[in-house]
Amino acid sequence: MNSLRIVADRLQAGSSGEIDPNVAARRRRAAQIMLTVGAILLIALGGATTPSFLTFDNAMVVIRQASVTGIVALGMSYVTISGNLFALSAEELAILTACIFGWLMRAKFGLALSLLATLIFAGLGGAVQGAVIGLGADPIITTLAFGGFFRGLASVVSGNQNILLGTNAAEWLGTARPLGVPTQSWAFLFLTPLAWFVLQKTRVGRVLLLTGANREAARATGLRVDQAGLIGVTLLGICCGMAGISAAAQFGQAVANLFQGLNFDVVAAILVGGIALRGGQGSPIQAALGAAFIALLENFMLLNDLSSGWRMTVVGALVTLATCVFHLLQRRR
């Protein structure tokens, strides 16, 4: 573990010649400054112009809106940090796991077994993709293809019909509000520091960081770099499974066209959060903040009656701006 940490420090300190520590620090600072300034401006603007914006109820709504996207974005941050860009099958895997959970519940397998089986399936769904990526396949193409496979399978599992769970056993998971906070938000708030801990303080996390920072150097130190993709996409798969279970439990049903636009929302959270696309830098906390900021912005626009066209335009522009700024920062050494 110690030797791994030393290697990681050296890699991130630029001994490989590929990563400039100043760039990493500058990037992190820029992301933090952009998000902080943006959030302050938005909150000030919202408070001044929109009567219902600065309320406790609305704060809960924003956190709730950020939660499901945020949970998947935490998983996606592992994929990106490990140097595998994005997994564009997150939406489809979440849909499939929702359908599988619904199917298991309807077949009366019971809540505990259905939860366990769905999460195992979700992890396996991620692991298979990670294994293919580990063999050297392009992560974007691979996950796009798997996305089609998962969506098709969801359609088959559901028979293109609503799968009604037929029991209220899972309702608590989707609709309860312990201490006034939705269960999804509790999960998001709990998973964010956990995801940070896994990345920063465990061997698995170090493997992801090292492989993302410099694949060749990581290989030279004896790390199995193919494991990085496997671990990253498996963890993402489990996060997708949680999102799928949450959606099915919330309405007591699952169907093959849930989660419209989830892939874009998650990628946007990663980019706005400032995680380096080339890998090796960033933290799940940045992904969580990116998701929260986008939810805040969308909420502000919705309360001000902006049409979905304008909302998409603004979020798209924000993602473009974030990408450009971080790219420019990366070029300046």
Add this chain to the structure above:
Amino acid sequence: MKSPNRSGQAKARLLGLAAAAMLLVPLAAAPACASNGLFVVFMPPGTDNYLAQWQKGARAKAKDLGYDIKIIESSRDQAEQDSQVQQEIASGEKVDGYIWWPYVNAAGTGSLRTLSKTGVPVVFTNQYPIAGTEKFWTAYAGVNDFLNAETAAKALVKACGESKTVKCDKGLIITFPAGYSAGSDRMKAFKKAATGLTVIQEHDAGFMAQEGYKTAAQIIPAHKSEISWVYTESDSLAEGVIQALKENGLHPGVDVLVVGGTCHGDTTNLLQGELIGSGIQAAYLEGWSSVQTAYKAVKNGKVIDGETYLPANTDKPPSDDGPVHRFNFIPNPWVGNTQADLDAFRLWGYGFKELCNY
């Protein structure tokens, strides 16, 4: 000992035999009876449960009439659907009639024009044809979105008048996605028919409960003290809205009246009185009647101007004989929110559960 060459030839022969057998199996399984013709349908994907049910109805009617049916699904992408039209026409396949369900109505006009140039009947379905495209299609068959929303509006106004707990005034409208013309048609018709009701905010959300919830959960806290009604363009969207209302301490059916537009599989909200009722827009019957309209257009070759509403018979489906009108609407009857209402409902020989449980 066999030579490698001979072994290779033997393997090649075996593979050839296996491939031939694989080809022969489906051929042998093909129906022996001759088909009366072919209808080709262009539509968004059947992964949506409404569209999947539409397909079941269309296939059942085509089989009943002795026609083959080929359903070409696009993803939610008009450009892809346009490309599919080009490819199908370029294939030179003999087609007796096309059924056209665009994803984005206005953007699909070019493909509609291309289909019209083939000279075979083109039946528009599900989305009301936009003005100016009249010469590109033969007939419209399916739901009347204006009627659908008007039925919901009238039911809401009636429920408002009868409610002892809600004094209807201001409310919200949650619609299908932007660009989906059925959504804007319904919204216009609802506003026109909902006399005496004030719209505070209207927002596009999507088709699913999850999308309805996502939008409603954000706008309801800002208006919860003044909302007395919510109109959603489908019962699926209404399900999400009902959950958002409850989370904000409002009781649907008691504090706020919620009305949807298209029935769906889960009757929980309906039977708990959280929805004031449901409009029976049956996907199965829409697919069924679209194929029947195409068949009538091919058989009669003549189209009568004006519109007709297929009769809302309880047990008998409409006849395959008789003329086609320019607009052929399926009925959109209203059903109340009690178990007795649902049990008593019949349309064209189907019950509520058969028509809405998808």
